[in-house]
Amino acid sequence: MKIIIAGAGAVGTHLAKLLSNEKQDIILMDENEEHLNTLSRNFDLMTVIGSPTSITNLKDVGVEDADLFIAVTPDESRNMTACMLATNLGARKTVARIDNFEYLLPKNKAFFQKLGVDSLIYPEMLAAKEIVSAMRMSWVRQWWEFCGGALVLVGVKIRENAEILNATLNELGKNRVPFHVVAIKRKKRTIIPQGTDKIMLYDIVYFTTTKKYIPYIRKITGKEDYGDVRNVMIMGGSRIAIRTAQYVPEYMRVKIIENDLERCNLLTEVLDDKVMILNGDGRDINLLYEEGIKNTEAFVAVTGNSETNILACLAAKRLGVRKTVAEVENIDYISMAESLDIGTVINKKKIAASHIYQMMLDADVSNVKCLTFANADVAEFSVKDGAKITKRKVKDLGLPKGTTIGGLIRDGEGVLVTGDTQIEKGDHVVVFCMSMMIKKIEKFFN
Amino acid sequence: MINSRMISQIIGILLLIETTMILLCSAVALFYQGDDFTSFLATAGVTAAAGLSFYLFGAKAEKHLSRRDGYIIVGLSWIIVSLFGMLPFYFSGYIPNITDAFFETISGFSSTGSTILDNIEEFPHGLLFWRSMTQWIGGLGIIFFTIAVLPIFGIGGVQLFAAEATGPTHDKVHPRIGVTAKWIWSIYIGLTATEAILLTVGGMPIFDSICHSFATTGTGGYSTKQASIAYYNSNYIEYVIAIFMFLSGINFTLLLLFINKKFKKCFQDTELKFYIGSVLFFTLSIASILYYTEPMGFEESFRKSFFQVASLHTSTGFATADYMVWKPVAWALLTITMLIGACAGSTSGGMKCIRVSILFKSAKNEFKRIMHPNAVLPVRVNKEVVPNSLQTTVFAFSFVYCLLIVISTLFLMALDINFLDSFGVIVSSIGNMGPGLGTFGPANSWSALPNIAKWLCSFLMLVGRLELFTILLMFTPSFWKQG
Numbered sequence: 001m002k003i004i005i006a007g008a009g010a011v012g013t014h015l016a017k018l019l020s021n022e023k024q025d026i027i028l029m030d031e032n033e034e035h036l037n038t039l040s041r042n043f044d045l046m047t048v049i050g051s052p053t054s055i056t057n058l059k060d061v062g063v064e065d066a067d068l069f070i071a072v073t074p075d076e077s078r079n080m081t082a083c084m085l086a087t088n089l090g091a092r093k094t095v096a097r098i099d100n101f102e103y104l105l106p107k108n109k110a111f112f113q114k115l116g117v118d119s120l121i122y123p124e125m126l127a128a129k130e131i132v133s134a135m136r137m138s139w140v141r142q143w144w145e146f147c148g149g150a151l152v153l154v155g156v157k158i159r160e161n162a163e164i165l166n167a168t169l170n171e172l173g174k175n176r177v178p179f180h181v182v183a184i185k186r187k188k189r190t191i192i193p194q195g196t197d198k199i200m201l202y203d204i205v206y207f208t209t210t211k212k213y214i215p216y217i218r219k220i221t222g223k224e225d226y227g228d229v230r231n232v233m234i235m236g237g238s239r240i241a242i243r244t245a246q247y248v249p250e251y252m253r254v255k256i257i258e259n260d261l262e263r264c265n266l267l268t269e270v271l272d273d274k275v276m277i278l279n280g281d282g283r284d285i286n287l288l289y290e291e292g293i294k295n296t297e298a299f300v301a302v303t304g305n306s307e308t309n310i311l312a313c314l315a316a317k318r319l320g321v322r323k324t325v326a327e328v329e330n331i332d333y334i335s336m337a338e339s340l341d342i343g344t345v346i347n348k349k350k351i352a353a354s355h356i357y358q359m360m361l362d363a364d365v366s367n368v369k370c371l372t373f374a375n376a377d378v379a380e381f382s383v384k385d386g387a388k389i390t391k392r393k394v395k396d397l398g399l400p401k402g403t404t405i406g407g408l409i410r411d412g413e414g415v416l417v418t419g420d421t422q423i424e425k426g427d428h429v430v431v432f433c434m435s436m437m438i439k440k441i442e443k444f445f446n
Numbered sequence: 447m448i449n450s451r452m453i454s455q456i457i458g459i460l461l462l463i464e465t466t467m468i469l470l471c472s473a474v475a476l477f478y479q480g481d482d483f484t485s486f487l488a489t490a491g492v493t494a495a496a497g498l499s500f501y502l503f504g505a506k507a508e509k510h511l512s513r514r515d516g517y518i519i520v521g522l523s524w525i526i527v528s529l530f531g532m533l534p535f536y537f538s539g540y541i542p543n544i545t546d547a548f549f550e551t552i553s554g555f556s557s558t559g560s561t562i563l564d565n566i567e568e569f570p571h572g573l574l575f576w577r578s579m580t581q582w583i584g585g586l587g588i589i590f591f592t593i594a595v596l597p598i599f600g601i602g603g604v605q606l607f608a609a610e611a612t613g614p615t616h617d618k619v620h621p622r623i624g625v626t627a628k629w630i631w632s633i634y635i636g637l638t639a640t641e642a643i644l645l646t647v648g649g650m651p652i653f654d655s656i657c658h659s660f661a662t663t664g665t666g667g668y669s670t671k672q673a674s675i676a677y678y679n680s681n682y683i684e685y686v687i688a689i690f691m692f693l694s695g696i697n698f699t700l701l702l703l704f705i706n707k708k709f710k711k712c713f714q715d716t717e718l719k720f721y722i723g724s725v726l727f728f729t730l731s732i733a734s735i736l737y738y739t740e741p742m743g744f745e746e747s748f749r750k751s752f753f754q755v756a757s758l759h760t761s762t763g764f765a766t767a768d769y770m771v772w773k774p775v776a777w778a779l780l781t782i783t784m785l786i787g788a789c790a791g792s793t794s795g796g797m798k799c800i801r802v803s804i805l806f807k808s809a810k811n812e813f814k815r816i817m818h819p820n821a822v823l824p825v826r827v828n829k830e831v832v833p834n835s836l837q838t839t840v841f842a843f844s845f846v847y848c849l850l851i852v853i854s855t856l857f858l859m860a861l862d863i864n865f866l867d868s869f870g871v872i873v874s875s876i877g878n879m880g881p882g883l884g885t886f887g888p889a890n891s892w893s894a895l896p897n898i899a900k901w902l903c904s905f906l907m908l909v910g911r912l913e914l915f916t917i918l919l920m921f922t923p924s925f926w927k928q929g
Contacts, residue, residue, distance in 0.1 A: 002621070025621040033833065044604050046621035049830075 001025065004066045004091070006052030006082050007073035008035035010329060011097065011123060014349040015070065015356060020045040027061050052082035055089070064090035070356060072097040072121075080117055087116030095119045095356055099239070123352040127302075128243030130351065131325050134344040135232060135298045136249065137214075138323035139223035141204055141344060146380055146430050151407045151414035153182070153378065153430075154217060155206045158199060161222035170195040173418075179209040179217060180416050182406040182432040183376050188335055190376050192402045192432060208406035208430065210414040229297040229323060233257065235282030235312050236303030237267045240327060240348070244300065245275045255291060257282040282312055288319065298323040302346070306330045313342045376434055378406070381445040383427045389444040395419030400440050403433040449515050453522065455504025460523050461497030463592060464530060465490050467579060471534070475572025478653075482570040485537035493530045514925065516605035520589060521917050524908055527588055528552045534576055540569055546893070549900045554580030555588070556911035557793055559667025559763040559880035560903070562893040566672045571653060574670045578657035581666025584911070585694075585793035586634055587611065594627035609916050613790020613798055614840055617699045630698045633705070634793075638663045641690045648682040662687055663694045665793045667763030667880035674765040674888065681749060684766050688753040692725065695760035695788025716827045717789050717800040721759075724799065728755045728783050732776050739773050759783040761795035763880020765888035777883065781870075784879050795878030795910055797847055804832060804840045846914050850876060854906060861896055871895065875903040876910040 001024045005012045008030035016028045016039065026045035029052050030036050036047035050057030052071055063069060069086040071079035076099040083094035098104070098120050103112065112120065133143040142155035158165055164172060169181055173195065184191045185204040191197060199205055207217055218224055230252060234241045237258030245254045255276045258264045264279045271277070280287045282301070293299075299316035301309035306328045313324035325344040328337050337345050354377070383389060389397060394405060394417055405417045409428040415421070423429060431441055472486035511519070532551035535541040541550060546562045553560045554577055563569070569577075583591055587610040593603050603623045608616055620626045638659045645655035654670050661668045671677035675687055693701070696718060703712050712718065729752045736747035750767050757764045758780050769777045787796015804825055811823040824831040851872050858868035870883025871892065881888040886895070895903070909917045919925050 023622075025625075027621050040604075040618075041608055042604060044621075044623050046618045 001067045002062070002065060003027070003068045003070065004029065004061055004063060004086070006030075006069070006071045006079075007097075008032070008039065008047070009072060009074060010349050011352045012070070012072040013039065014331070015072070015353045016045055017043055018353055027066075029057070029061060053078055053085065055085060058082075058085055058089055066091040067093065069094045071095065072352075076100060080115075083118075084116040087118075093118050095121055097121050097123065097352070099124070101125065121352055121355055123348045123355075124239040124243050125247075126351045126355060127240045127327070127346050127348050128247050130346055131240070131244045131300055131302075131344070132247050132249075134325055135229045135252070135300075135323060138227075138229045138298060138343075139218060139221075142206070144378070146407075146409060146414075146428070149211060150409045150412055151208060151430060152211055152214070153206060153208050153406065154214070155185075155204050156217065156221045156223065158201060158203045158205055158221060160201065162199075163220040163222060164199050164205075165201060166198060168196055168198045169193055178213040178416065179207040180404075180406055182206050182208055182404050187339075190434070192376065192404050192434060206432075208416065210416075227297060227322070231255075231292070231296045232298045232300060233288070233291070233293065233296045233316075233321075235299070235301045235309075236327075237263045237277070238302050238304060238327075240302045240346070241300075242267065242270055244302070245271050255296075257287070257291075283308065283315070285315065285319070288316070293319050293321065296321055298325065300325040302327040304329075306333055310337050310340065310342060313337075314340060317341065376432055379431050379433070379441070381429050381431060381442075383423060383425050383429060383445055385425045387425065387445050389423050389429070390425055393419065394421050394423065397444070399444070400433075403431060403441055406430040406432050447512075448518065449508060449510060449512065451504040451507035452509070452511060453504070453515055453519050454500045455507050456519050457523055457526055458497045458499070458501030458504060459596070460527060460588060460592060461493050461500060461530060463588075463595075464527055465494040465497060467583065468493060468534065468576070471572050471576040471579065474575045475570060478571035480570030480572045482534065482538045482540070482572040485534050485539075486572055486576075488537050489530070489533040492533060496530065511605060513605060516609055517916055517919055517925075520606055520609040520912065521920055523588060524552075524555065524912065528555050528908075531555065531576075531580055534573060538570075538573060540573060545897045545900050549892075549904050550577070551580060552904045552907055554578075554666065554668060555584035556878050556907040557581045557585045557664045557666040557761070557795070558875065558878040558907045558911075559661065560874060560882075560907075561668065561891050562895075562900070564672070564891050564893055566670065574657060575653075577668050578660040578666070578670070581664040581668055582638065582660035583664075585664025585666065586630065586698075590627055591631070593624060594631045610912065611791065612794075612913055613697075613800060614804075614836060614843070615790070615800075617697075617791065619699050619702050629702055633698055633701050634663060637690065637693060637701075641686065644686045645683060648680060648686060650678060650680075650683060658687065659690075661764070662690045662762060663793065665691065665694050665760045665762045665788070665795070665878075667757070667761075669764060675753075676766045681745075684749055684753050687764060688749075688756045691756040691760045691762045691764070694762075695721065695756075695792050695794045697789040697791035699791050700789075714828065716803055717798075720803045721789050721799045724783070724786060725755055725759055728759065728779055732779055735773060735776050735779075739776075754780060755783055758879060759786065759794075759796075760788040760792070761877050761879045763874075763888075765881060768887060768889040770884065770887035770889065777887075781873065781883065784873050784877055787877055795876075797844065797877075800827065801840045801843060803827070804837060805844060808837060808841075843914060846918070847876070850906065850909070850914070854902060857902060858899055861899055863895075863899070871899070871903060872906065875906040878907060878910050 003019055003024050004027045005016050006029045008028050016026050020026045020043050028045055028047045029050050031051050033049050040047040048061050063086050069091040071082040073079055079096040083096045087094050094117055096117050103120055104122055137143050140154045141157055144153040181193055183206040184193050209217055232252050232254045234254060234256045237256050241256055248254055255278060256267060257278045257280055259281050261279050264277050267277050278291060299321040301312040303309055309326040309328060313326040316324050323343050325346060326337055326342045327346045328334050334345050334347060407414060407416050407430050433441055468486055468490045472483055475483040475486050528551045532547040535547040535550060541547040549562055589606050589610050593607060607623055618626050619629055641662055642655045642659040645658060646652050657670045675684060700712050700715055700718055733748045733751035736742050736751055737744060753766045754769055769780055785797060786802050787798050788794035790798045790800045807825045814821060814823055825837060854872040855868045859865060866884040867886050871886050874882040886892055
């Protein structure tokens with residue numbers, strides 16, 4: 001598959017590396033030679049110095065037979081223009097990174113497709129959504145909804161007081177429990193578990209279940225003493241901070257601490273009075289005390305500096321904040337941050353890349369979400385007529401090792417899957433697999 | 447940390463690939479009923495055993511190559527492959543001396559083509575075939591060959607490619623290095639096959655035409671005859687070989703563009719323009735010198751001149767005439783072409799046209815700057831400004847190149863070889879040329895060199911083939927420091 005990525009910024013570079021390891025033909029364009037230098041020397045991809053909005057340059061990189069054109073320069077309108085040019089020059093599918101909430105509204109989708117921009121991606125918005133869902137369920141490490149919430153995925157850290165500690169999955173399964181364990185993250189390893197696997201102390205266990213049974217999950221994992229998040233403190237007035245502040249539910253009160261006065265002024269313009277903007281350093285403990293860190297249930301660090309975010313979250317944890325969220329852009333730091341007990345780690349690049357990765361898949365996948373903690377992928381497939389997966393019961397399908405079916409959505413209702421479940425056409429099936437195995441699973445659904 | 451297991455694994459694989467090449471030669475030996483068959487089998491056995499043990503030692507290697515590992519692999523692989531490649535010569539007893547056998551092999555792999563043999567015609571077919579084949583494989587590079595046939599390197603392949611390929615910058619014709627390698631090798635094989643067919647049509651025996659095609663497209667210069675191409679005494683053969691030498695000196699990426707009918711982009715290439723201009727200039731100058739000073743007709747002087755310029759400009763080193771008997775101005779001009787070399791990304795040696803072209807343009811800018819101190823003077827290649835870092839690299843390269851020539855020439859002179867001979871041998875070795883000047887010109891072999899000089903030349907050939915820094919880097923203390 002020939003993929004052209006325009007813009008060698010953080011997202012573009014990460015995506016290029018990811019896809020190049022996947023043996024795709026990657027051409028990475030950027031006007032700035034410095035952005036490209038080290039990449040072409042160390043990765044199996046082609047770098048081209050050129051402007052993504054120049055017709056000559058686009059022709060030079062062979063956009064006419066590109067299967068996917070991804071525009072991820074910092075400038076939204078350039079991305080749009082590049083995508084329009086690429087489509088008209090023959091690219092099969094285009095994706096543009098945007099910075100404007102309006103464009104994402106469903107009613108505009110057809111309009112953009114007519115222009116030649118097939119998909120839009122808004123990494124800050126995706127990150128904000130993830131932060132908010134992390135805060136709504138502060139006892140949950142990760143939270144993801146399938147099909148408008150019919151089925152949910154929750155990741156929970158197991159501590160000493162959990163009821164299911166040291167139980168094998170087979171033992172749990174005997175009681176016809178209303179959940180399914182789809183992945184376990186143990187230290188640095190991710191396990192797609194089988195019946196004999198045991199739940200151990202400090203595991204992060206990923207359950208699929210329906211909303212009705214969330215309190216039950218909370219009970220068995222011993223998290224009932226966690227209070228709801230009502231006061232949120234956000235450190236750093238970045239774009240993610242703005243999106244998060246706009247996206248939080250009504251009952252949460254948000255304070256944003258930003259160092260730069262000009263940035264604060266700008267924040268007051270885009271945000272309404274509900275959000276309090278503080279001009280100061282989020283690392284200043286006295287300031288945090290004055291602003292009531294003791295009454296704050298969630299601390300979100302989204303400055304541009306990963307190290308600051310990690311340290312600030314640790315400090316907040318010391319001061320008694322239960323839920324901390326850190327934006328960590330350095331991918332190698334993610335597992336370290338996790339081991340330091342930072343509740344949720346947000347990585348814009350990973351979120352954006354997995355979002356785009358989903359677009360490469362031929363099947364009707366509506367959602368591939370990359371689990372930041374786990375090295376696993378979650379995919380949602382809609383079952384087509386005559387697909388291989390409808391032929392047998394789940395236990396007889398011979399799914400590849402390292403994959404599990406987390407559940408399915410039939411007629412809008414979430415259904416948990418056991419070995420005896422028969423999958424029917426029209427079902428939405430949620431599959432978990434070790435990273436990048438989706439291609440193998442795809443063929444079961446076509 | 448040096449990932450010695452991974453290095454060992456890759457070297458093992460390279461040796462196994464060499465084994466298959468040796469087995470191919472043993473088939474040739476068997477076909478011609480030569481007495482070298484057993485020595486090939488013995489070599490194949492030894493190489494395979496060594497390859498397997500290297501491979502097994504590194505079987506559980508961590509799949510990671512650092513930059514340093516990459517350079518070690520490239521440098522070591524050339525040395526080790528040459529060490530095993532000399533065994534057929536040594537085992538068969540045709541070259542009984544290790545120094546000579548190693549010299550002959552590295553001269554082949556580095557596509558130099560300097561020989562120590564004074565009795566080429568007595569050699570069996572298998573050995574001659576192996577001699578030519580080393581040049582053909584070495585022309586584009588052993589590792590580049592492996593990248594094309596086996597997807598073993600993963601991401602590391604890109605680094606290895608950069609360490610082995612010639613020229614200051616490396617173009618890719620396809621996003622994936624494996625596919626790039628396959629395309630380039632297809633062109634290479636295409637060129638070689640076409641030439642072999644044309645030569646056979648021209649009356650050269652099939653075996654000779656294949657060997658000569660290997661030596662031409664690899665810009666090596668080993669002939670199967672002591673008298674080189676002059677042996678055939680055929681104008682047609684001389685023209686065919688001259689044209690193919692010229693073509694093999696062009697950047698293979700450009701040849702690919704040419705085949706894809708992108709002529710405009712091809713002929714706008716700064717380096718190609720420089721190369722064609724230079725070949726034309728030297729051919730015409732030497733032709734006119736020959737026409738007026740030697741008893742040659744118009745056609746003959748053009749043919750001799752074109753052949754010799756193509757041969758030395760591309761660092762091949764075939765000979766149709768002993769240029770040392772020409773007027774000094776003729777071989778002085780030829781020495782300049784030896785220093786320049788042909789294009790980056792081809793199989794040729796020398797400093798490469800692109801570097802010389804950048805040097806000229808920078809020098810020209812310096813003159814301008816004296817008159818216009820505030821002028822911003824860019825150096826442009828292919829209409830794009832050459833970044834300063836690349837210019838510095840080119841300067842450093844040229845400096846080290848000249849420095850090596852000076853030091854090595856002085857070293858040979860200390861061994862009581864006269865200046866002209868020493869200079870010729872050194873320029874020829876480092877530029878992977880073949881014939882030198884004076885006593886070591888096209889008429890004679892290099893067998894008269896003292897052993898120590900042969901080792902120095904072998905070293906210079908390797909250094910020149912891998913464009914200086916890859917090998918010299920390993921002699922810097924900081925390369926071996928941890929961290």
